[in-house]
Amino acid sequence: MGLEYVTDPGCSWSWASEPTLRRLLVEFDAQVRITYVMGGLARDYGDPGGDGPWRALFDHWLDVADQTGAPIDPRLWTENPIRSTYPAAMAAKAAAELSTDGGARYLRALREGLMCRRRKLDTVDALTEEAARAGIDAGAFRSALGSSAIVEAFGEDVERARALVAEVPAGERDGAVVDAGGGRERVTFPTALFEGAGERRIVAGHRPYEEYHAAALVCGATEADAGRAPTVAEALRRFGRMTTGEVAAVCDLPGPRAPAELWRMAAEWRVRPERVLTGWLWEAA
Numbered sequence: 707m708g709l710e711y712v713t714d715p716g717c718s719w720s721w722a723s724e725p726t727l728r729r730l731l732v733e734f735d736a737q738v739r740i741t742y743v744m745g746g747l748a749r750d751y752g753d754p755g756g757d758g759p760w761r762a763l764f765d766h767w768l769d770v771a772d773q774t775g776a777p778i779d780p781r782l783w784t785e786n787p788i789r790s791t792y793p794a795a796m797a798a799k800a801a802a803e804l805s806t807d808g809g810a811r812y813l814r815a816l817r818e819g820l821m822c823r824r825r826k827l828d829t830v831d832a833l834t835e836e837a838a839r840a841g842i843d844a845g846a847f848r849s850a851l852g853s854s855a856i857v858e859a860f861g862e863d864v865e866r867a868r869a870l871v872a873e874v875p876a877g878e879r880d881g882a883v884v885d886a887g888g889g890r891e892r893v894t895f896p897t898a899l900f901e902g903a904g905e906r907r908i909v910a911g912h913r914p915y916e917e918y919h920a921a922a923l924v925c926g927a928t929e930a931d932a933g934r935a936p937t938v939a940e941a942l943r944r945f946g947r948m949t950t951g952e953v954a955a956v957c958d959l960p961g962p963r964a965p966a967e968l969w970r971m972a973a974e975w976r977v978r979p980e981r982v983l984t985g986w987l988w989e990a991a
Contacts (some may be wrong), residue, residue: 709739710741712898713757715797715817715820715832716788716791717896718766718792722776724951725949725952725956726819728948728952728956730919733929734930735930736930737922738919743800743863743867745863745864745892746886746892750790751788760878762781762785764780766780768984771983775869775951776987777983779983782824786824786826788820793936796851796857797833797847797850797851799856805841815839818947818987822982823934839930852871855967867893867894873899881894882910882911893909898918900922905920905924905926907924908921920932935956935957935959938957938967938971938977939971941957942988942990946989947989949988953967976990978991
C-alpha cells in the first residue's frame with residue numbers, strides 16, 4: 707500500500723502527528739510504503755532583524771503543544787528565527803536521495819532540531835551538520851543540496867501539494883485546504899493519501915489515528931500483528947528517540963500509563979529523559 711505524506715519540516719501540526727504516523731508503521735509494518743512530499747510551508751518569513759510573524763508563530767506553537775501534548779519549544783522564534791522552511795524541505799529531498807529509508811531519519815532530525823532544540827536549520831552548513839548526525843555523508847549531501855535536481859524535485863512536491871486539493875471531497879474542504887498564496891490553494895499539513903487495492907483515501911490535517919487506520923484497511927492493508935502492541939523497550943529500539951505521546955500511541959499506553967512506565971524505566975536507568983519546554987523526549991539508556 708502506498709502512502710503519500712505531504713508535510714514540511716517546520717510544520718508544528720506535522721510534528722504533533724508523529725504519534726499517529728509511527729503507530730501506523732507499527733500496526734501495518736512493511737505494508738506501508740511512505741513517500742514524503744515536501745509541500746513548502748513558508749517561502750519567506752522575512753528578515754530576522756526586522757518585523758515578522760514571530761509572535762504569532764510563537765503563540766501558534768504553544769497552542770499546538772497545548773492541544774496535543776507534543777513537546778515543543780517555541781523560543782526558536784524569539785531567539786534565532788528561521789527565515790524560511792524551504793531550505794529544510796529541500797534538505798529533506800536531498801536526504802531522501804541519499805538514504806535507504808526515503809529520508810525518514812533525517813526528516814525526523816529536522817523536526818526535533820526545529821521543534822525541540824531551537825536549531826536555526828535554514829542554512830547549508832546547519833543542514834549539512836544535521837545530515838552528518840543522521841549518518842549521511844556530508845560531502846555527498848552538500849553536493850546534492852546544491853543541485854538543480856533537488857530544486858526541481860522540491861518544486862514538483864510543492865505542485866503536488868496543490869494538485870491534491872482535487873482529491874479532497876467537497877464537503878471536507880474546511881480545514882483541509884488552505885491558501886498557498888498567489889490565489890492558489892494547497893492541502894493542509896500533514897495530509898496523507900493512501901492508495902492500494904484499487905482505492906484511494908485522503909486524510910487531511912491533524913486527525914485521529916482511527917481515520918488513518920480505516921483508510922489503510924480500505925486500501926488493502928492488513929494489521930501485521932493484531933492485538934499486540936510493542937513494549938516500550940521494543941518501540942525505543944525500533945524508533946530511537948520518542949515523545950511521550952508516541953510511546954502512548956505505539957505501545958497502547960493511554961492516559962497516565964505511558965509516563966508512569968517511562969519514569970519507572972528511567973528510575974531503573976533503562977531510559978534517558980530529555981526535557982523540552984512543553985514535554986519530554988525519551989531514548990534507551
